[in-house]
Amino acid sequence: VLKAVCPKPFLNVLDGKRQSVPPVWLMRQAGRYLPEYRELRAKTESVLDLCFSPKLAAEVTLQPIRRFNFDAAILFSDILVIPHALGRRVRFVTGEGPQLDPISEPSIVAKMRDKADRTILAPIYETIALVKAKLPAQVGFLGFCGAPWTVATYMIAGEGTPDQAPARLFAYRYPESFAQLIDILVDASVEYLTTQFKAGVDAVQIFDTWAGVLPPDEFVRWSVVPTERIINGVRREHPGARVIGFPRGAGTMLENYVGALKLNAVGLDWMIDREFARECIQSRVAVQGNLDPLALVAGGAALDREVDAVLEAFSSGLFVFNLGHGILPQTPLEHVERMLKRVRGA
Amino acid sequence: VLKAVCPKPFLNVLDGKRQSVPPVWLMRQAGRYLPEYRELRAKTESVLDLCFSPKLAAEVTLQPIRRFNFDAAILFSDILVIPHALGRRVRFVTGEGPQLDPISEPSIVAKMRDKADRTILAPIYETIALVKAKLPAQVGFLGFCGAPWTVATYMIAGEGTPDQAPARLFAYRYPESFAQLIDILVDASVEYLTTQFKAGVDAVQIFDTWAGVLPPDEFVRWSVVPTERIINGVRREHPGARVIGFPRGAGTMLENYVGALKLNAVGLDWMIDREFARECIQSRVAVQGNLDPLALVAGGAALDREVDAVLEAFSSGLFVFNLGHGILPQTPLEHVERMLKRVRGA
Numbered sequence: 143v144l145k146a147v148c149p150k151p152f153l154n155v156l157d158g159k160r161q162s163v164p165p166v167w168l169m170r171q172a173g174r175y176l177p178e179y180r181e182l183r184a185k186t187e188s189v190l191d192l193c194f195s196p197k198l199a200a201e202v203t204l205q206p207i208r209r210f211n212f213d214a215a216i217l218f219s220d221i222l223v224i225p226h227a228l229g230r231r232v233r234f235v236t237g238e239g240p241q242l243d244p245i246s247e248p249s250i251v252a253k254m255r256d257k258a259d260r261t262i263l264a265p266i267y268e269t270i271a272l273v274k275a276k277l278p279a280q281v282g283f284l285g286f287c288g289a290p291w292t293v294a295t296y297m298i299a300g301e302g303t304p305d306q307a308p309a310r311l312f313a314y315r316y317p318e319s320f321a322q323l324i325d326i327l328v329d330a331s332v333e334y335l336t337t338q339f340k341a342g343v344d345a346v347q348i349f350d351t352w353a354g355v356l357p358p359d360e361f362v363r364w365s366v367v368p369t370e371r372i373i374n375g376v377r378r379e380h381p382g383a384r385v386i387g388f389p390r391g392a393g394t395m396l397e398n399y400v401g402a403l404k405l406n407a408v409g410l411d412w413m414i415d416r417e418f419a420r421e422c423i424q425s426r427v428a429v430q431g432n433l434d435p436l437a438l439v440a441g442g443a444a445l446d447r448e449v450d451a452v453l454e455a456f457s458s459g460l461f462v463f464n465l466g467h468g469i470l471p472q473t474p475l476e477h478v479e480r481m482l483k484r485v486r487g488a
Numbered sequence: 489v490l491k492a493v494c495p496k497p498f499l500n501v502l503d504g505k506r507q508s509v510p511p512v513w514l515m516r517q518a519g520r521y522l523p524e525y526r527e528l529r530a531k532t533e534s535v536l537d538l539c540f541s542p543k544l545a546a547e548v549t550l551q552p553i554r555r556f557n558f559d560a561a562i563l564f565s566d567i568l569v570i571p572h573a574l575g576r577r578v579r580f581v582t583g584e585g586p587q588l589d590p591i592s593e594p595s596i597v598a599k600m601r602d603k604a605d606r607t608i609l610a611p612i613y614e615t616i617a618l619v620k621a622k623l624p625a626q627v628g629f630l631g632f633c634g635a636p637w638t639v640a641t642y643m644i645a646g647e648g649t650p651d652q653a654p655a656r657l658f659a660y661r662y663p664e665s666f667a668q669l670i671d672i673l674v675d676a677s678v679e680y681l682t683t684q685f686k687a688g689v690d691a692v693q694i695f696d697t698w699a700g701v702l703p704p705d706e707f708v709r710w711s712v713v714p715t716e717r718i719i720n721g722v723r724r725e726h727p728g729a730r731v732i733g734f735p736r737g738a739g740t741m742l743e744n745y746v747g748a749l750k751l752n753a754v755g756l757d758w759m760i761d762r763e764f765a766r767e768c769i770q771s772r773v774a775v776q777g778n779l780d781p782l783a784l785v786a787g788g789a790a791l792d793r794e795v796d797a798v799l800e801a802f803s804s805g806l807f808v809f810n811l812g813h814g815i816l817p818q819t820p821l822e823h824v825e826r827m828l829k830r831v832r833g834a
Binding site: 304307310311314315317354355356357358359361391392393394395396397398412413414415416417418419434436437439440442445448451466 | 656663700
């Protein structure tokens with residue numbers, strides 16, 4: 143009996159089959175650097191409205207696939223839809239980023255609802271079905287959520303901060319209350335990702351954007367363990383569900399992260415020592431990354447040099463080409479094209 | 489012939505002699521968490537005025553020694569005195585941090601003065617002489633400068649930013665101009681630290697606060713190599729000059745950093761994997777750090793646990809107890825006392 147070969151290069155890498163030309167997609171590829179995104183975004187009130195409008199969100203998800211023929215589409219959504227569905231009202235203020243009512247003390251966590259409102263999230267699963275129906279056969283489809291630690295940092299501070307001091311301090315002062323918040327987020331994330339799989343995604347990525355600010359013990363407690371619980375929860379419903387973890391800034395802790403978690407791939411930020419990543423990480427699991435988003439903004443010789451360094455380090459193993467963080471709004475489209483040509487050798 | 493034993497525990501560690509009770513000092517120990525500092529600071533126009541007023545700066549340097557009997561005093565100054573002395577006017581705006589005229593293009597670097605104005609820096613060496621005369625015999629005296637990369641990030645952006653994107657982008661776009669700026673900063677730093685040693689400091693620390701945002705090749709080029717040139721330059725004048733390097737956020741790149749540089753100690757931030765730091769770093773050079781400054785703000789059981797974890801990881805080797813970053817203004821004095829008792833076993 144011949145096992146069917148998946149025609150999606152991105153999924154092949156996640157399934158342990160190296161591709162001679164690495165599949166490519168970019169974090170935040172459905173976003174502000176695209177004129178067609180900005181045009182569509184201008185017609186909606188806020189980012190959250192866009193996330194909850196299936197037709198528009200599906201269109202935005204597909205835009206970068208049409209333009210650049212990326213190997214994966216990532217659902218257009220936001221990691222803060224989960225707090226929103228948990229009753230912590232999220233607003234996106236133009237130019238200032240997300241705003242929520244901060245969580246200043248344990249009593250707020252104690253009074254929080256412990257299940258996400260399914261009606262609020264329902265449009266997202268509709269988006270997935272719409273995208274799925276239109277996606278070219280060779281393109282993988284990625285769902286996602288924020289890791290509980292990262293989502294909690296926004297819920298506690300009520301906004302983005304440079305070092306997530308409010309959440310770190312809350313976790314030191316009220317470890318039981320913080321654990322309760324993390325528990326709520328783990329449960330909500332399991333249901334959210336499980337339903338994403340049911341709706342049609344091929345894999346999910348768990349974004350732990352702020353993992354890097356945690357000291358080692360807290361990293362294990364608040365990043366690794368909750369992520370493990372999410373993966374186990376999702377795979378109870380969907381055995382073999384493909385999961386990519388991305389603990390940005392984990393540095394030396396990345397080895398513990400991939401050692402503890404059964405991942406299909408791990409995201410590499412742009413700061414990681416590539417020799418360490420190849421020898422200690424890629425030897426155990428597929429890696430995805432790690433071009434500096436600013437090299438893509440800069441373009442020219444600097445971009446070529448950085449693309450080559452990424453390829454040289456990782457293309458001999460299981461590898462998905464990507465950025466080390468989201469694509470920046472000021473990135474010129476020509477630079478994305480130049481990068482793609484270089485990666486695909488066209 | 490008996491070699492004289494240095495009575496300063498801090499210097500003993502830097503000289504390779506482990507102390508049974510680790511010496512302790514705190515980054516930014518002369519600062520806003522101290523009521524006596526705030527009182528004195530209120531009498532001066534700006535932080536820069538305070539840096540350039542020898543009597544006041546000496547007093548501020550000594551305040552934390554009097555109150556806490558720390559094992560090292562660190563010169564009260566600011567890493568931005570060097571750009572100031574290079575003619576890039578620095579202002580400190582209350583609540584907003586430092587502001588400089590940004591460097592937006594290579595022509596500005598080309599027109600910059602290439603030597604720091606000695607008259608501007610002269611008061612700092614006076615401060616050193618005043619402190620030296622009053623410092624208890626067992627207290628080490630530490631001078632410092634910012635590493636060229638970190639100083640350049642402020643000079644280019646004209647302010648602090650969360651990820652130093654402006655400097656990273658400038659370095660990608662104009663590598664030759666950026667190298668010229670780094671050269672100017674290397675030369676100015678060599679003269680600055682050399683003169684600090686002449687004035688009486690026992691050791692210097694090179695703060696590379698923003699090393700962690702650099703991709704690996706850029707880390708070597710803009711952090712490691714310029715730091716090496718500074719160390720070599722200083723030791724040409726002062727052979728055996730003691731140097732501590734502190735590349736905050738270096739993560740997996742820390743091994744390359746300590747491998748390339750002849751340091752007396754290396755600073756560890758609060759995010760580093762302690763097992764990695766003990767096995768790969770402390771086995772080669774003394775380490776200094778790495779308590780999370782937020783644990784010191786939190787106090788209580790969380791503080792005790794974190795202090796114990798730091799001691800357990802590092803106190804069997806060459807070790808200076810410190811924070812993993814500067815002490816925060818909101819840190820209660822009682823927490824510092826509690827931490828000191830625990831470290832000193834009193």
